[in-house]
Every structure is written in C-alpha cells, then in structure tokens.
Amino acid sequence: MNGRRAKYSAMLLLVVGSVLALLAATQPWFSIQLTDTANHASTITVAGSVAAPALTALALAGLALTAALAIAGPVFRIVLALLGVLLGVSVLISAITAVSDAVRAAASAITTATGVAGDASLRRLVHSVDIQFWPWLAVVAGVLIILASAAVVVFSRFWPGPSRKYQTRFAGEDGRPAADVLGESAELAEPDQPTGKGGEEPAVPDTAEPDDDTPGEPRALDRDTAIDSWDELTRGDDPTR
Structure with missing residues (x-):
C-alpha cells in the first residue's frame, strides 16, 4: 500500500470520526x-452534551491527536495511535x-425541569423515552476512531518521512549534518600538493617585501609628524620650510 x-x-478517517462525535x-x-x-x-429534550458529558472533550482530543500524528516521528506515531484506540x-x-440507561443519563435534565431528585423518584416520573438518531452516530464515530488508530499502528511504518524543507540547509541525502557534508566536499576539492625530488616539498620562492630603506620608495611619515604638520597648517605656517 502506498x-x-x-x-x-x-x-x-480520524478527523471524520472526531467531527461526527463532536456533531x-x-x-x-x-x-x-x-x-x-x-x-x-x-x-424533555436531552442533548448529547448532557447525556454524555465527556463526549465533547473526547472529540476535541481526537482532532488534536490528528494534528500531532501529522508531525510525529515513527515511534511517537505508535504511542499516539494507541491513545487513539483508547479515545475511540x-x-x-x-x-x-x-443509550443503555437513558433515564440515568438524563437525570440532571429531568431534575432541572421538575425539581425532583433521586433515581427511584425520577424513574416514576418518566412515562417513555424516545431515542434519537444522534447517539448511534456517536457509536459510529467511536468505531471510526478505533479503526483509524488501528490503521496507524499497522501502516505507519510505510508512511513517508518528514519534508526536507525542515532539514538543515545543505544537509546530505543520508541525513548527515551540513558541516560533515561541506567538510567532505572540501577535502575532495582540495588538489594534491606537488612534492619535490625524494618526497620533499618544493622550495617556495622568497617573496619577502623589500627593505624600507630601498631607494626610490618614500618613507611614510609617522603619526606625530603628520599631526604636527596639520597643526602648523592650522596656524597658517608652512610645514615645508
């Protein structure tokens, strides 16, 4: 499978199950x-948030789990998938x-409407219970979340790796750090130095700078002399005299 x-x-599948549960x-x-x-x-009409108070939080947790799976690594995917199974x-x-005990699930709504409390008293007040379609949709949502999480456990090893745009710039194809790749490239690009006769390094020609006393090259004025000349010009004197 791709x-x-x-x-x-x-x-x-996980998003669909979570959204259906929230709905x-x-x-x-x-x-x-x-x-x-x-x-x-x-x-009395009883909403799902009253009959199953934890359902909203579980549905939101399923959506958060989906977002975490999108960026998780191989090991963490398995952990999240097992949490998804528990969630479903x-x-x-x-x-x-x-659904199995609608009177108990609707106890708080009945008490709010009638002011009567206590399980036995509430059951005496109830004449009939009409179960709507929506709790069965929640059952389907739970099954979808379980199936999606089980699919992650089975097929996550085939999932593609993270996008290369989040890797270090100039990193190698094998995931090595950029410094190692650049260092290896520099070693390959550096030419071999020629050797002299008998394995000795060739002599390097002397490129030393000529002595400052060489004729024809003006000697640079030191800093104090330059400052004194500038001061004389400021006073209107000729420093060349």
Whole structure:
C-alpha cells in the first residue's frame, strides 16, 4: 500500500470520526415523556452534551491527536495511535452507556425541569423515552476512531518521512549534518600538493617585501609628524620650510 495514501487515509478517517462525535454531542439524544402533572412540562429534550458529558472533550482530543500524528516521528506515531484506540473506546463507552440507561443519563435534565431528585423518584416520573438518531452516530464515530488508530499502528511504518524543507540547509541525502557534508566536499576539492625530488616539498620562492630603506620608495611619515604638520597648517605656517 502506498505510504502517503495510507497516511492521509488514516488521518482523514480520524478527523471524520472526531467531527461526527463532536456533531453528535451538540444534538438532542433523548425525548422523554413524563407523567402528567401540573408542576412540570410533559416532554424533555436531552442533548448529547448532557447525556454524555465527556463526549465533547473526547472529540476535541481526537482532532488534536490528528494534528500531532501529522508531525510525529515513527515511534511517537505508535504511542499516539494507541491513545487513539483508547479515545475511540471511550467514545463508544460514553454513547452506549447513555443509550443503555437513558433515564440515568438524563437525570440532571429531568431534575432541572421538575425539581425532583433521586433515581427511584425520577424513574416514576418518566412515562417513555424516545431515542434519537444522534447517539448511534456517536457509536459510529467511536468505531471510526478505533479503526483509524488501528490503521496507524499497522501502516505507519510505510508512511513517508518528514519534508526536507525542515532539514538543515545543505544537509546530505543520508541525513548527515551540513558541516560533515561541506567538510567532505572540501577535502575532495582540495588538489594534491606537488612534492619535490625524494618526497620533499618544493622550495617556495622568497617573496619577502623589500627593505624600507630601498631607494626610490618614500618613507611614510609617522603619526606625530603628520599631526604636527596639520597643526602648523592650522596656524597658517608652512610645514615645508
């Protein structure tokens, strides 16, 4: 399987699962019919954020996990993928727990609407519970997150490496530091020095500068003489006399 395709497919699946979980958390999960009394409403709508309070945080964690996977190294990918599996399992547990006992999941909403507390009292108030589509979508989201994380564990070794634009400038193809590559290039480019007879180095011609006393070359004025001449000119005297 192509490494780049495997990477983007797993990350896309993880994003879709996280977004679906976040969407499900914002929608109504249960419509609860209460017994007829004059003290409270007969119908209560319970949102997913109330029925499964942890679902929003889990969905946001899934999106953050996707961003981390995009830049993670080979070892860290496996760690993040295992965390993703736990994340998907947590989404499943939150959704299934809420669906399996809707009265318990909606207890806080019922208490807010009626002022009645206590599990037994709340169950006596509830006439019927209508489960909406959205908690099942959360279940699907949890399954997608688990599948995406498992795909990362299996196929992450085929993923392409990091982009070269983040490597050190002038680094070699094998990832060596730029200093080593430049040093090796300099050694290859440096020509061999010729040797004299018997392996001795050839004599270097004497290029010493001629003596300052050589005729025909003006001697430079020292600093004090130059300053004195300048002062004489400032006073209007001729320093050449």
